[in-house]
Amino acid sequence: MRTPFIVGNWKMHGTRAEAVALAGAVRKAAEGAPEVEVGVAPPFPFIEAVSGICAGGRVKVGGQDCHSEAKGAFTGSTAGPMLRDLGCAFVIVGHSERRHGLGESDECVGKKLRAALASGLIPIACVGELLEERERGATEHVVRRQLQAAFEGLNADLAGRCVVAYEPVWAIGTGRTATPAQAQEVHSDIRRFLGRLLGDPVASTVRIQYGGSVKADNIDALMTQPDIDGALVGGASLDAAAFTRIVQFQRS
Ligand code: PEP
Numbered sequence: 001m002r003t004p005f006i007v008g009n010w011k012m013h014g015t016r017a018e019a020v021a022l023a024g025a026v027r028k029a030a031e032g033a034p035e036v037e038v039g040v041a042p043p044f045p046f047i048e049a050v051s052g053i054c055a056g057g058r059v060k061v062g063g064q065d066c067h068s069e070a071k072g073a074f075t076g077s078t079a080g081p082m083l084r085d086l087g088c089a090f091v092i093v094g095h096s097e098r099r100h101g102l103g104e105s106d107e108c109v110g111k112k113l114r115a116a117l118a119s120g121l122i123p124i125a126c127v128g129e130l131l132e133e134r135e136r137g138a139t140e141h142v143v144r145r146q147l148q149a150a151f152e153g154l155n156a157d158l159a160g161r162c163v164v165a166y167e168p169v170w171a172i173g174t175g176r177t178a179t180p181a182q183a184q185e186v187h188s189d190i191r192r193f194l195g196r197l198l199g200d201p202v203a204s205t206v207r208i209q210y211g212g213s214v215k216a217d218n219i220d221a222l223m224t225q226p227d228i229d230g231a232l233v234g235g236a237s238l239d240a241a242a243f244t245r246i247v248q249f250q251r252s
Contacts, residue, residue: 002207004223005163005230006247007039007124008237009064009092009211019046023053025240029247030058037230038247040237041092044078051087062090062124065098068111070119080119090122092232094150096169100130106149113150117158124163124209124232125150127190131170139168143186144193151194156202164190164208165232171212173234180221180228183210187227216245223249 008026010019019042030038039060042050051061067077083091093116094109109125116123127146129139143166151159166186168178178186187208195203210222211232222228236242 002205002229003037004035004249005037005039005207005209006249007041007062007090007092007209007230007232008243009041009095009232009234010043010238011064011097011234012043013238014043014046016046016049019043020049020053022238022240023050023059026243026247027054027057027059029240029244032244033248034058036247036249039090041090047083047086047088055087060089061086062088062092062121064092064095066091066093066112066116066119066121068108068115070115080115080121083121084119088121090124090163091116092124092126092165094126094146096126096128096167096172099126100169106146109146110149110152113162114154117154117161122161122163124165126165126167126211126232128167128169128172128212134168134170139186140189143190147190147193148197151197154198156198159194159198160202160205162206163230164194164206165211166190166208167211167232173213175213177213177215177218177222178210180225183222184225184227187225191227214246216242219246219249220252224251 041062041064063083066080093112098104113123129142207229209230209232214231214233
């Protein structure tokens with residue numbers, strides 16, 4: 001069985017004091033959900049403070065991105081080993097705000113995923129289609145292309161450490177969630193495709209999170225789907241009560 005993994009992506013929000021307070025609330029929420037793995041991805045400047053609050057508890061801390069190189073002259077970037085040094089366990093790569101806002105290519109995301117693995121971080125590889133791509137029936141093609149660039153050539157051991165987040169771009173920050181059936185359809189195709197790329201034993205262990213306007217009132221229905229193994233949560237992860245309810249979801 002795959003352990004559900006729920007991660008809050010705090011993006012570029014909050015102050016240090018707010019991050020510390022929120023981390024304390026998430027630490028408490030995770031104690032009430034012993035069957036669920038919980039993570040938070042604070043803004044880089046607050047990672048160390050949040051790691052301190054989460055130390056010894058059940059909450060994993062992660063980065064929102066990393067560079068594809070381990071060090072070098074890359075002004076403004078953060079390397080995987082630096083995240084490890086601050087206590088991070090995972091890193092998000094290929095978020096749509098970086099793919100579409102900052103022009104990160106599939107190839108670039110693949111390099112970041114490999115850099116994360118080389119640093120001992122669990123990569124959360126985000127994939128997902130634009131609204132226009134969904135409307136012309138290209139969802140499967142786009143998601144498979146992104147997965148292929150991220151995973152091709154990885155050995156089973158490394159691939160098995162990765163997490164995939166399916167995040168339809170039209171659902172991120174819009175309040176428009178994919179229905180559980182729409183999400184399940186893509187999640188099962190992702191697992192099928194990973195099976196082809198990496199073999200079914202690995203594909204059956206890789207956790208696939210759903211992301212896109214996950215809220216306290218839709219998490220239960222999403223988590224009843226067989227291939228939805230957790231969530232990557234943006235806006236609602238900034239609200240301690242909402243994120244607590246999401247972490248403590250109830251499968252009906
Ligand atoms: C995200 O940023 O990954 C995300 C899913 O955001 P939101 O939950 O706000 O849609």
